[in-house]
Amino acid sequence: APAAGAGPADRPRRALATPATRRLARELGVDINQVPGTGPAGRVTSDDVRAFAARRTAPAPA
Amino acid sequence: MGSIKTGTDVVVIGAGPGGYVAAQRASQLGLDVTLIEREELGGTCLNHGCIPSKALISVGDLLYKVNNAAERGLVVKGSVEVDFAKTQEWKETKVIKRLTSGVASLMKAGQVEVVKGTARFTDPHSLEVELNDGGTAAYTFKHAIIATGSTAVNPSFFPLDGENVVDARGALAFREIPPRFVVVGGGYIGVELGIAYAKLGSKVTIVEATGQLLPGTDPDLVNVLMRRLRRLGVTVMLNARASGGLQNGKVKVQDGEGKVHEIEADKVLVSVGRVPYTEGLHLDKAGVRVDEKGFIPVDEQMRTNVPHIYAIGDVCSPVMLAHKASAQGRVAAEAIAGRPSAADWQTVPAVIFTDPEIAYVGLTEAQAREKGYDPVVSRYNFAAVGRALTMGESDGMVKLVGDRQSGLLLGAQMVGPEVSELIGEIALAIEMGAQMEDVALTPHYHPTLSEGILEAALSWMHSIEKAGRK
């Protein structure tokens, strides 16, 4: 129990998101810190991540 | 011998909570794993750290509780004696041995090859093991995970003698309860063991160089502990320096004013820190870099500067905690298996098994302010928590830190009964990005200690409501 508390990810501008959502972002190759959050207190939801990934990979309209 | 090289997907060096968990996870993911350990499976944690310390603490606790239950109508006619040989035997066979054989079964089930010996790198893709049974063996590997842990500092100002001046490992293995026990270093290891032996019957003195026990811990929490230490008869010397070892049964301690005291002692525990352990590993042969303090720097996937070599646990950062090692072990194994895992948790909870227990996670008020939040703190005392009163354990409090604007729960600092378990709820809340309201509106069973959290969250909400949030 020494100097914990300050976790490795206590870094500035860390997106607010649950562990499962973070993992989803990594799975989809999305930098979660770029995803705008629509949840409470600006939380990034899994839908936000999916939408972001879809926008990114959506083929440009022909 | 030593010339036949066995190939393996993953070699894990060190079988502590970092290494054995990494080995297990890698094997679950279909990798071929070799785990090298020169002592017992389970590492420091299971054999000489977390587990044996908590075993002694819980025995001391029970003894102390029953000897202080007269008010509750439990009267000791005669006495409750400690048969310490029995305690130690129980600790070894019914606690440690069960867990380490559990680890052995896990390794077997996962078809992890366990090699007993000391590993050293020979080049970036191979290593050699000096086998405990004699001889050497050589391995080539696609990936390596370094999990060699840490070791107690042996300070020149108070050198260990392995007999009466010992590190925590030695103190956990005492054959008898030392009548007079001096602890040099008031960090969590020293304080936990100091209290355990005090409850078991030792006259204990804790010598701490700084102005506070448990440096780095919220002073509000430590104050509650200090009151209990007084009741336990533990002497605490702050701003004090012990030096020169145990001489004629005495320890020299210089206090803050420069006055020198001689404290009688049968045994001395020196616990002044732990350092990463990579001795004899020949990291240079693998090309793995260490920093100026000896830690192996890693990225979010636990990769060292050599991309196919990972490091986890105590060896890679000064947050030396078993669960951090295990979580990192899972990340490293998954990364090797090609998964997008990362050590990106927000918080690592801290617990100290003192009496009362201390636990904290996330940000303190000061840390929150530094990070640009507008922190509001609420507290709730266990003296007003029904369950605490029914247990006869009403010292302590819950402090919750929340951000005024967003309502986010940023951190908790607690001291009191079972806060080691209560912290789990808050750690999850923080990882989930919970707002204070989420905690305040979640039903908490009555009567439980976790109502302390509920009440602190409710009072946080109500204070914001009074002050006006927007």
Add this chain to the structure above:
Amino acid sequence: MGSIKTGTDVVVIGAGPGGYVAAQRASQLGLDVTLIEREELGGTCLNHGCIPSKALISVGDLLYKVNNAAERGLVVKGSVEVDFAKTQEWKETKVIKRLTSGVASLMKAGQVEVVKGTARFTDPHSLEVELNDGGTAAYTFKHAIIATGSTAVNPSFFPLDGENVVDARGALAFREIPPRFVVVGGGYIGVELGIAYAKLGSKVTIVEATGQLLPGTDPDLVNVLMRRLRRLGVTVMLNARASGGLQNGKVKVQDGEGKVHEIEADKVLVSVGRVPYTEGLHLDKAGVRVDEKGFIPVDEQMRTNVPHIYAIGDVCSPVMLAHKASAQGRVAAEAIAGRPSAADWQTVPAVIFTDPEIAYVGLTEAQAREKGYDPVVSRYNFAAVGRALTMGESDGMVKLVGDRQSGLLLGAQMVGPEVSELIGEIALAIEMGAQMEDVALTPHYHPTLSEGILEAALSWMHSIEKAGRK
């Protein structure tokens, strides 16, 4: 007298955990509140229920633990005796009294007018109080909150005699530990008190009419409890019916095969259920409807059929739990103050303070299937949890229920040490809509009992991964 009517914004009838919390919250929100209680502040819960039962349980627990710690090296030379008068005095003065005076201070701080007496409605906007000190007082109110709670069933087949055949309130107030104690009814109240007295020295028999103790509880949990009861020497008779009261120191019990046994008993606790209590309230004069079982139906804001009259706690639904009453009290107070609060929580955790403890929340596997989920269950035994071994408390397990498709954590069933506190994490997880992964990826301190939850969540993830989620 009785003709001068005092007007008030909110009148609360009954000062249990429903009523006093509602009164406090209403006053915080700026309302003028009158609280009417004919007995002590704190209601059943603080005076004759949750709190005193847990006080006796914890004393019995400590005694049992120390008498069974020889393996851990604690040897009782002589004996640990129970001075039960002392225990009761402690329970009354240091536990109950402290909490009830805490409630009194809260009421004072909130300027709640506390009236000691029995209330009855005279019309939809006024009531009369038969004062404990004599005389009556009359009140008109804008809003009323009915929080009159529940009362123990006094069954005709085994009538209470208030002396040797008692309800829980009576059993909590025994002046001596009954040498032979029979419990009629194996619900949580009976089993908790049965175990408490067994540990304190009674020879205990529990008679339950159905085929399982704690009807409605996951049998996996009850099985663990049954083993412990055997070790405690508690006799459990299932499918058995006691009747006819205590005759010549004997209780007649007919077993499942129709055979009649005579069980010797000094005291008998009859705990066969509780019913809503509205006697003498004259609900009809206020126009408040009750259902066929006597409960007052309410909407999500705790409104009865009369929109300005609310009902909370035991009187309004068969889930008779103190924290539910308190949470509903907050909702009612906030609704009266015009806030959009609602009793819309997903889960109310259940805890049973047996040995080992039982706790559950959310859905069981069967319930999840019924609701159309595809449930996957994982379990983890406390025998593999380091902290449990260090406490010498390794019986029990954690069961987690999750939905295969969505990964949602749906419920948990636990039996083991301190699960009363562990359930807080899961209750929050469910309220937050957490996935199993969220729990599995949140660092849990080592060594803690909550690692049982972590390991169950991890093994859930890994089993899904093997089976393939999509």
